[in-house]
Amino acid sequence: MEVGDGGGGSCRSCGHGRGTAAEETECGICLDELSAHREARLQPRDPNGWGATRCCKSLFHYRCLHAWLNNDSEVETSRGTEPINTACPGCRGFVSKSASRMLQ
Numbered sequence: 001m002e003v004g005d006g007g008g009g010s011c012r013s014c015g016h017g018r019g020t021a022a023e024e025t026e027c028g029i030c031l032d033e034l035s036a037h038r039e040a041r042l043q044p045r046d047p048n049g050w051g052a053t054r055c056c057k058s059l060f061h062y063r064c065l066h067a068w069l070n071n072d073s074e075v076e077t078s079r080g081t082e083p084i085n086t087a088c089p090g091c092r093g094f095v096s097k098s099a100s101r102m103l104q
Helices: 035-040 062-069
Strands: 051-053 057-060 073-078 080-083
Touching: 057 062
Parallel strands: none
Antiparallel strands: 051 057, 073 080
16 A cells, blocks of 8 residues: 555555454554454444544544544655654554544
């Protein structure tokens, strides 16, 4: 998967996204296991709620992705410095800050 292509393939650098949601069992940000919390899938108000991003299908806890999206940091890109507050940690595609549209 090329960075930012949103194609749903695996990340070349770490291999994240290689499996399906059923095969991957950890949050791409905190690396905590998701398998123990299958019943929390797509429950944004649950502290262990999780889902897959719409852009690249990477798995994240809502709490982790929300914290990532609300970070005021910037990242160097080929186009210059850009805020990371709307970029998917998996592919750098756009991710909505709305809990109902953040993950699927």
